[in-house]
Amino acid sequence: xxxxxxxxxxxxxxxxxxxxxxxxxxxxxxxxxxxxxxxxxxxxxxxxxxxxxxxxxxxxxxxxxxxxxxxxxxxxxxxxxxxxxxxxxxxxxxxxxxxxxxxxxxxxxxxxxxxxxxxxxxxxxxxxxxxxxxxxxxxxxxxxxxxxxxxxxxxxxxxxxxxxxxxxxxxxxxxxxxxxxxxxxxxxxxxxxxxxxxxxxxxxxxxxxxxxxxxxxxxxxxxxxxxxxxxxxxxxxxxxxxxxxxxxxxxxxxxxxxxxxxxxxxxxxxxxxxxxxxxxxxxxxxxxxxxxxxxx
Numbered sequence: 001x002x003x004x005x006x007x008x009x010x011x012x013x014x015x016x017x018x019x020x021x022x023x024x025x026x027x028x029x030x031x032x033x034x035x036x037x038x039x040x041x042x043x044x045x046x047x048x049x050x051x052x053x054x055x056x057x058x059x060x061x062x063x064x065x066x067x068x069x070x071x072x073x074x075x076x077x078x079x080x081x082x083x084x085x086x087x088x089x090x091x092x093x094x095x096x097x098x099x100x101x102x103x104x105x106x107x108x109x110x111x112x113x114x115x116x117x118x119x120x121x122x123x124x125x126x127x128x129x130x131x132x133x134x135x136x137x138x139x140x141x142x143x144x145x146x147x148x149x150x151x152x153x154x155x156x157x158x159x160x161x162x163x164x165x166x167x168x169x170x171x172x173x174x175x176x177x178x179x180x181x182x183x184x185x186x187x188x189x190x191x192x193x194x195x196x197x198x199x200x201x202x203x204x205x206x207x208x209x210x211x212x213x214x215x216x217x218x219x220x221x222x223x224x225x226x227x228x229x230x231x232x233x234x235x236x237x238x239x240x241x242x243x244x245x246x247x248x249x250x251x252x253x254x255x256x257x258x259x260x261x262x263x264x265x266x267x268x269x270x271x272x273x274x275x276x277x278x279x280x281x282x283x284x285x286x287x288x289x290x291x292x293x294x295x296x
Contacts (some may be wrong), residue, residue, distance in 0.1 A: 148177030223280030
């Protein structure tokens with residue numbers, strides 16, 4: 001009952017906070033979707049939006065250090081809503097909730113269900129946790145000037161790569177900041193477009209974005225996305241959800257082996273390494289552009 005009441009409250013908050021924003025960025029259609037990371041209602045809403053828009057690029061408020069969030073489904077987690085409502089617990093601890101980040105998995109699932117021409121692109125656009133200042137950390141106050149700007153820069157870069165329709169999924173607290181940054185960039189683009197032309201203006205701005213200092217992001221090709229899907233399926237086969245739910249009843253040895261399998265299949269560093277060369281964490285626009293061109 002406690003979990004149900006919490007989900008109802010989250011759904012009401014979502015409905016009153018304009019979770020959907022559509023804006024033009026460098027002559028590309030960008031749909032921003034923001035809500036609560038623990039809301040099952042928001043997860044289904046995101047899945048519906050991705051299915052309707054059918055973007056060529058999906059941008060998520062994740063980083064390479066949080067790739068696990070896409071692979072490890074809610075059937076392999078477990079805690080109560082009261083853990084999320086406890087103000088003494090930080091977000092890192094709360095991520096074990098069985099619904100945390102389900103919007104990312106739902107968005108990814110919908111993204112993989114239709115053909116994308118010439119190819120699809122998955123972008124993890126948030127700052128890496130290990131490089132985030134304490135004041136911006138997910139356990140402390142969020143700073144729009146850093147995380148929001150980084151996500152906005154990655155969205156613009158995705159547009160500059162040629163993605164014509166982009167859906168970006170994030171927490172509701174980031175919506176206003178990301179939208180503001182994108183509108184500012186689009187105003188600059190509009191002025192430069194009149195002088196340089198659309199394509200040249202997009203690439204020139206992307207080059208400048210990555211030169212001072214470069215934003216952090218992880219880009220995955222459509223082939224890389226298929227590898228993520230295969231890992232999801234392997235996890236379900238190796239650790240059936242029914243066995244996971246009954247883990248406390250298993251003998252210690254079998255339970256330890258189960259945890260070992262989950263760690264192996266859901267470890268973000270392992271996932272990232274398995275995606276190469278279909279995934280890249282670029283340090284410059286030239287590196288990103290060259291990698292993207294190799295996909296064509």
